[in-house]
Amino acid sequence: MEDWPKIAPKSVRYIKLGEGGAWEKECIEQGLLQFGTDSGNPETLQWAAEGRWSELAASWRAVKSQGTATRFTNETRSYFEAGPEDLWITFVGERFYWGFLEPGVPKPIQPDLSSVRKVRGGWRCVDRDGKPLLKSNLPGSITSLAAYRGTSCSVKAAAHVVRRINAELSEEVKRAEAVRSELIDSLVPLIRRLGPRDFEVLVELIFGASGWRRIDSTGGTRKLLDLDLELPSTGERAFVQVKSRTSQAEFEAYAQQRKDGVFNRMFYVYHTGTATTDDEAITVIEAAKLARMTLDAGLTDWVIRKAE
Template sequence: MEAFSKVSPRSVRYIKLGVGGEWEKPCIEQGTLRFGTDSGNPETIRWAEGGKWDELAASWRAAKSQGTATRFTNETRLYFEAGPEDLWVTFVGERFYWGFLEAGSPEPVEEDMSSVRRIRDGWLCVDRNGKPLLKSNLPGSITNLAAYRGTSCSVKAAEHVVRRINAELSKEVQRAELGRAELIEAIIPLIQRLGPKDFEVLVELVFGASGWRRIDATGGTRKLLDLDLELPSTGERAFVQVKARTTQAEFNNYAQEGKDGVFSRMFYVFHTGSITSDDETITLIDASKLARMTLDAGLTDWVIRKAE
């Protein structure tokens, strides 16, 4: 999809699309926001258009508790008075959707006295860089909205929501990202100082931390094999060729002769050299990538001790 302009909403509100999510699918597919609480009732519409919110509240008090009547009235008012500059968000499954309403009045749905409003350009579930917005990648201050039991509410973490949609990092995250990048750069020359044996041990530790398990002896008489690995969760077999220093010619030789049908993947790991490959079954891991993997595996201290 094409990149959208940076959003700067006047307000941010969460909406639950139907009891048990019954309206979620049609709303997402049709680009609409459906609202209950008798918002499609002709009398409710008349009171809303006339700004007679006290009369709407009085009608709810006749059937509900004071607190519920107040909540229903406030939610309905904010729904009717919302404009194109107000951002609405919702969760559907694991996805976080957002959108702006079109100008205009709600359209009543006679079957249940609910109503709908159109979402300008439809609901979106990606940030400004096109990255999907998923619960697993969002903080609790945002995902907690999915537990709200009412129909609609204001979003306390509005600034955070807007920042995530705009794919902007907070100052704290920027600082952490910078520190991580600097640490990775510092690990690279330490890895390049490792001797062949220690380098091979590091590679084995890194793969082990990722779930791969060695199932055969290292090196020995097997010319093209340093590590014979299996991923227990899937049964996938792979072999890892470890070369402290390498060349394109040396890599080409291993790429042509290395796989024998038993293995589905090949990893070629090295810390010094410059090589390329267009074979999708071969993963090249240079010092930079290995440094990131080392940090993720919690092996930074190990590398520092070995490189001292």
């Protein structure tokens, strides 16, 4: 767990760090939030310091439409008035960053008349458990902000953002995970009830759902082979040794014989017994792991039918 308390921001705002991400690299590396919209213009700085927002709006209406002038003014005001309890978030590539601003007046940047404020402790891109915050792991209600066409906006999914940063699960997710965990646990004894042939078919179906293709017959005269597989997308070859029951001694005996120069990987799959290894070229799959793979592959109903 990261060494900081749970956050409880007063507000949450999204910020785009420059047109086309022009300021992203420098801002992330230096812990800065850079804001455009002429925020570094001496007149803007003066009006902001004195709270004369109507004059800023009037200056924008002289060159922009009413709607754009209002948006520019509101965005600029939110930036200048943001306090240490206001959370700012942004996306850089596939990463989600967040941070709080230090108190103080924005520093003007020339020649583009932008300005910067310091991010307290720098930008972070992990949650409170230290896990990376990535677009691929966030819901559309958050990632859709990356398509915002303006500079900055308030975040409707603020509560969800805070939960993800705090590494907290919603009650609905907690309930779903508990049900999923219970289902996986209930599959283990059903998998152990399968006969050798059905167990082997299950393993083949699971690997097939993952993209592996069987290219040779099972068993026979090839002592070490139960499944001879290929991953068409990469050409990688693997063999899968399927054992209903096993022991560490039996596994080690198979592992010693696996190197024949043809296969890239070995999978050792069993449902009863014990087998462990530190060899990165060998993946051991026991009953609990196989139960998770069964669920992920959509084969739960198949196992239930076969175990009846």
